[in-house]
Amino acid sequence: MMLSWHDHLMILPIVLPMLVSGLMLLLGERLTTQKAVVNVLATLALLAVAVALLLQADDGQLRVAVYLPANWPAPFGIALALDRLSAIMLVLTSVMALGALLYSLARWHRAGVHFHSLFQLQLMGLNGAFLTADLFNLFVFFEILLAASYGLLLHGSGPQRVKAGLHYIAVNLVGSSLFLIGVALIYGVTGTLNMADIAVRIGQVAAADRGLMEAGAAILGVAFLIKAGAWPLNFWLPPSYAAASPPAAALFAIMTKVGVYVILRLSLLMFGSSAGASSGFVQPWILYVGLATLTFGTLGMLASQNLGRLAGFSVIISSGTLLSAIGFGQPGITAAALFYLVSSTLALGAFFLLQELMERSRTFGADLLAVTLEAFGLDRNAAQEDETNSADIGVVIPAAMAFLGLSFIACALVLSGLPPLSGFVAKFALLTSVLNPGGLTQGGSGAEPAQAWILLALLIVSGLTTVVSLTRVGIRTFWVPAGRAQPRLRVIEVFPIAAMLVAGIVLMVQAQPAMRYFNDTARALHEPDAYVQGVLSTRRAGPSGDAQP
Incomplete structure (x- = not known):
């Protein structure tokens, strides 16, 4: 039978931004308003499609929906696979x-050329990376999102962005080279690039070739650890994210999760229980790298004074x-980690947008303030006049400082994991799962290895450090300055921040159904047979009845 229209929804997150990006290139740079309208409508359509796919993926079974763009079955043709994890992303x-797009309409989309086209190409690369079931096409989408991110990072120009952009490009080119080397080694041993097919063949690899295959997987893992911002390969991240424009930085908050997504997907798919002698090969390394990254980020938070660098750390x-959570390889811990992923990403996006508005409320030279205003050698009145003159023209929102203060507190609570917001729920679920991986209802013994207690200590210390660092910045921004002019904010700048924070509150209120979805997602990831069978058993669609199941 023929495919119905809703079966083609899976290709839209890739095709729609590709077509819209090309259309906006044809419109030229003079039609900025028209391009902005098209971009907003296309992004709204993508959100509607993503929600529809999320509902489609949640059918109560451990299944995967597969789409064959060229109508050739895997592993010979390109395959897109939709499960709960890809739908969440x-x-x-x-x-x-x-x-990020709505915030950029206040002024940032006019700060350089081709912003809207690059924005849609970024979405095409991200969506393709989450949907593809093939390593080579993963590389293709990876390069598309990186190429678009180069332009978005440099958007707005300035020496700081150019310097950070050069470092960012150089590091990611190295990562791309490692990606190709790792894929080539895996293909040389297994003879396939389809991820489900690799999962089948990896347990059949000869003992003499196993070392080469594991070396390829390790090199591939390094490429994605770079993208995930893992230590010691994350020196580029804080300056790059601090230099990027606020809407670009907010979108970049999801880019680091591409590396985390691929590591989670491939580690459980390729090195699960069916991998033979290589089963669990990568889990300890992921755990140790995660703990080191968490330690580095905690120290960086404590040492930073700049809002942009604080957001980067x-x-x-x-x-x-x-x-660290992925490294434990337990379904309950993975489910809690997915809850944390969504919660922290929303808070980070809001924080990246909020920092520019906070900077407008600060007096000139406020970054030099250590304890008191006596540390300045500047005239306060002149500084305030300079700040007022440089503020963007806009509608003054009543109690603008109250909005900034409450939003900053909400971001701080989520990022530090303090109650009552979603960050606390996520960390509580994570700690409960780490300390009792057997589950409270499954007879877990509560006896944990040393790594669990190390992660527990690091999560508590990192939360405390985040509270201290952000409280220090909050005091300097909202408390110490006196006689400050009311910052001018626009509704289109305020709305995206409020919406992201409200989304986090909804996640907190609906924690039970959300955790049910994440538990189902984790269970499917740790039982990849359904994914493998779904991808490899999907047949060509056509009038003869050879259709997808």
């Missing part, structure tokens, strides 16, 4: 993209927490 990407702490 699609929705999260669309939410982050819509918030918050991304590193988030990546370290997720990698």
